Amino acid sequence: MSIRFTNIQTDSTLLRNRVGDIRPVHEFFDFKRVSKPKNINEVQGRVTYNLTYFSANYLIVFAILSVYSLLRNLLLLFVLILVAGSLYGISMLKGNDLNLGFTRLTTSQLYVALTVIAVPLGFIASPISTILWLLGAATVAIIGHAAFLDRPIENAFSGEAV
Structure with missing residues (x-):
């Protein structure tokens, strides 16, 4: 019996794709698009869109918080x-x-x-407290960013029916 893997990317290809997905800093920190969502549906739409769009940036935020948490716990x-x-x-x-x-x-x-x-x-x-702090800080930072950063104007109406 032979098993064939046809759609598996190598680690270097996956890393290269992730690095290519990193959005520019000015786009990630676009304070003009920060606003309070009107309702829970808008929060859900923003989070869904931003988690997909900024996924590589959020991985960098998680990595930075990981390094910080290790430097706090020598x-x-x-x-x-x-x-x-x-x-x-x-x-x-x-x-x-x-x-x-x-x-x-x-x-x-x-x-x-x-x-x-x-x-x-x-x-x-105490690795458990460090892991819990890391998960909490990353969740607040990432979900907070995703919930309060509005979609770009050109993508704002792409998911709505006309």
């Missing part, structure tokens, strides 16, 4: 770097033991040591 940043660096170092051994001269450590022992160190540090670093 212990979590340290734990992430420690775990990533340790996993990379263990993978560089390619299954061989680590010889320190006075002792030999197997990759299983190294993984256990990493777990024993990283799990308590991870709990102390």
